[in-house]
Amino acid sequence: MTEQPTFRFEAAPELPGADRISKYGFGAIRKLVDRLWDVTVEGIENIPLEGPGIIAPNHLSFCDSVFVPAVLPRRVWAIGKGEYMDSWKTKHLFPALGMIPVDRSGGDAAQAALDTAASVLEGGHLFMIYPEGTRSRSGNLHKGRTGAARLAARCDAPIIPVGHVGTLEIQPPDSVTMKIHKPATIRFGEPMRAEDFGDPTDPRVLRLLTDAVMFEIARLSGQKYVNTYAGAPEQVEGTKPSVPTPGSRPLVPTIPSGRIDPAPTTNGGSEMAHAAVSELAVRT
Amino acid sequence: MNLASIIELHDANSIALIDGDDKISYGELRDRVASARTRLHQEGIGPDSRVAIIAGNEPAFVVGALATLGLGAVAVPIQGTSPMPELVRKLKAVSPDVIAVGDAGDWLAPHQAELGAPFVDLTTIDRSTSASGDGPVPPIAHRDDDDLAFLMLTSGVSSDAKVAMLSHHNLAWIQDSIIDEPIVGLSAADLSLGVLPFSHIFGLNVVLLTSLRVGATIVLQRRFDAHFSLELIHRWQITFVSGAPPMWQRWAVADAPDNALSSIRNAASGAAALPRDIFDAIRDRFGVEIGEGYGLTETSPIVTWSRGVEVKPGSVGRRLEGVDVVIVDPDGTPVEQGDTGEIVVRSPGVFKGYLDAPEATAAVLTDDGWFWTGDIGVFDDAGYLHLVDRIKDIVIVSGFNVYPSEVETILMEHPAVRGAVVVGAPHGETGETVVAHVSGDATAEELDAFVRARLSRYKCPTEYRFVDELPVAPTGKLIRRELR
Numbered sequence: 226m227t228e229q230p231t232f233r234f235e236a237a238p239e240l241p242g243a244d245r246i247s248k249y250g251f252g253a254i255r256k257l258v259d260r261l262w263d264v265t266v267e268g269i270e271n272i273p274l275e276g277p278g279i280i281a282p283n284h285l286s287f288c289d290s291v292f293v294p295a296v297l298p299r300r301v302w303a304i305g306k307g308e309y310m311d312s313w314k315t316k317h318l319f320p321a322l323g324m325i326p327v328d329r330s331g332g333d334a335a336q337a338a339l340d341t342a343a344s345v346l347e348g349g350h351l352f353m354i355y356p357e358g359t360r361s362r363s364g365n366l367h368k369g370r371t372g373a374a375r376l377a378a379r380c381d382a383p384i385i386p387v388g389h390v391g392t393l394e395i396q397p398p399d400s401v402t403m404k405i406h407k408p409a410t411i412r413f414g415e416p417m418r419a420e421d422f423g424d425p426t427d428p429r430v431l432r433l434l435t436d437a438v439m440f441e442i443a444r445l446s447g448q449k450y451v452n453t454y455a456g457a458p459e460q461v462e463g464t465k466p467s468v469p470t471p472g473s474r475p476l477v478p479t480i481p482s483g484r485i486d487p488a489p490t491t492n493g494g495s496e497m498a499h500a501a502v503s504e505l506a507v508r509t
Numbered sequence: 510m511n512l513a514s515i516i517e518l519h520d521a522n523s524i525a526l527i528d529g530d531d532k533i534s535y536g537e538l539r540d541r542v543a544s545a546r547t548r549l550h551q552e553g554i555g556p557d558s559r560v561a562i563i564a565g566n567e568p569a570f571v572v573g574a575l576a577t578l579g580l581g582a583v584a585v586p587i588q589g590t591s592p593m594p595e596l597v598r599k600l601k602a603v604s605p606d607v608i609a610v611g612d613a614g615d616w617l618a619p620h621q622a623e624l625g626a627p628f629v630d631l632t633t634i635d636r637s638t639s640a641s642g643d644g645p646v647p648p649i650a651h652r653d654d655d656d657l658a659f660l661m662l663t664s665g666v667s668s669d670a671k672v673a674m675l676s677h678h679n680l681a682w683i684q685d686s687i688i689d690e691p692i693v694g695l696s697a698a699d700l701s702l703g704v705l706p707f708s709h710i711f712g713l714n715v716v717l718l719t720s721l722r723v724g725a726t727i728v729l730q731r732r733f734d735a736h737f738s739l740e741l742i743h744r745w746q747i748t749f750v751s752g753a754p755p756m757w758q759r760w761a762v763a764d765a766p767d768n769a770l771s772s773i774r775n776a777a778s779g780a781a782a783l784p785r786d787i788f789d790a791i792r793d794r795f796g797v798e799i800g801e802g803y804g805l806t807e808t809s810p811i812v813t814w815s816r817g818v819e820v821k822p823g824s825v826g827r828r829l830e831g832v833d834v835v836i837v838d839p840d841g842t843p844v845e846q847g848d849t850g851e852i853v854v855r856s857p858g859v860f861k862g863y864l865d866a867p868e869a870t871a872a873v874l875t876d877d878g879w880f881w882t883g884d885i886g887v888f889d890d891a892g893y894l895h896l897v898d899r900i901k902d903i904v905i906v907s908g909f910n911v912y913p914s915e916v917e918t919i920l921m922e923h924p925a926v927r928g929a930v931v932v933g934a935p936h937g938e939t940g941e942t943v944v945a946h947v948s949g950d951a952t953a954e955e956l957d958a959f960v961r962a963r964l965s966r967y968k969c970p971t972e973y974r975f976v977d978e979l980p981v982a983p984t985g986k987l988i989r990r991e992l993r
Contacts, residue, residue, distance in 0.1 A: 375847065431849075431887070440909055440965050441965075452909070
């Protein structure tokens, strides 16, 4: 374990959590994590101490959203459901953890989330995103969604892959409490840049970068990788998917036609859903 | 409609074909086709018969194909230069009732018995055939939209060549789409270079039949010669040029004045990926931007193209209007915007299935008309398609997809590498592993260090095999199966 750099509470008056409650609240969370759990941190030198960075961890447990921010040398922001701000239980805690509430109902939610994430990075801050989109129920590392890569290309920000072990034992699925005094290890990998995977404006780069990030996360977390989205049925191990028979294939939606329409002509833009900014850091 | 009627209404005096110094008007072409109908009819050809057309880009091909369609029969274009064993295999797959031959007839004649069907020599048919008292010319037969017009051998680069069934409407719909394109357009005043083989869907439908449909002129080039192409383009002031990447590559460096391509209104490339340096060379030297397109025999062929839109090098353009395209995951779920997956297509150009191969058909064509191309691609935010690889070329290492094109691109960046092809090989621990076939003067150690500095570990080849030459098809596609 390398020596921890001194924590700096970044002043970001334009972002949530700049108030004193958040400042002291987050300080308390950091102390609690340090005292109540046996957390080992590796590769902390890979976190840039200034400028933008995308923190991309595997996602096994709700408490990932507490442990990863708590061990970083800087504050980190992430996007969470707007509803958290309506509950007295979470409306102070979550902004302290760097949550930016975004209303995720409606067609423009994904774009709003993406723009919010981009503004955090453009302000020179850290932003956290789970590339798997949601918690892995299988324990395996699942196929990454391309939101982190999209942000990396758009904002010229490095992605820092994160692989952690132990959070599932601290807070298993569906458990509301965290078991104290258990060990966890959080490993940060070397920063990865979109430009190393080709021209960042080339759309092929998004998947290449995403897969390379997932490979690094798998290396850091020791998880087995499966090339299906978290929550989707998994392929049989070691086989290439055979072409399904027509009967087993779902109907593919018709794409609007148009000769030189300015809008994207396929897989409709507004359907980005949680893709762009996948599942965001703070959620249950 | 019967596709044979596409030449019927054009001005009899306007020029349909230019073959060397020989100009054939639409009137004369109609006469020759009528004569050929008579001749084929005498051989017993009628609705749903099959006629193999073994000819190059020569008038005999055009006459033979249109006469066959006119009788309601199905035409099977076969490259005249195929070696004999391949020819026998192809003919066996389609069992034609008659083999109609062009210039290739000279060397094929002694092999007639081997080829298994009677010969008709198309080069001896001219207007006089029908005038010599062989009875009335059979009229153009009525055909329904779904009736078959062509059987196309999808030689491609796959090991299991299949025969695609294309209907009159499949081809006519693509022709309409090309002709109706409002920005570049195509009219009877245009001249098109006929150098792509007519036995291939790109040359057949996009170049030959679409040009005939509007009454334009096709300047035939029977055998590819870069310098001669440029002479033809300049001499006849050709406006439409479609070529495969190796052709564009040779034109880029051919000995010709820099205004040799100044008459071109539309330049297109297809059949394989056009390397960026060729695009740049043609643009810088001749001031022409080559628009890439994407299509398959099974889609008659256009799926995306770059006509009427700003050309984006490296992409294969935008969706042809009326073609539905989605990018899907292996389970058929559309991927998220901007992600990579299999290209699935539905359009009136999508074929009727593979001949005598219901299982192969069912594996790629759904009941509701979606054709699974087997190609991996991704749309950018502006709706331009970018191709990645063939699905079956992907190497899966520890669950991660390795796209051979990415690894090959990196290898090609090494100064001592002339060519590189990446394939998968079985591996006990990781499922598959990456094997690189390389031509060039580098050592395995050098390449390993070079690649490791640039690629994730799972993508790095674990074995290098050095070869003198890599197998490349005439279209420019690499033939990977020979390396597996």
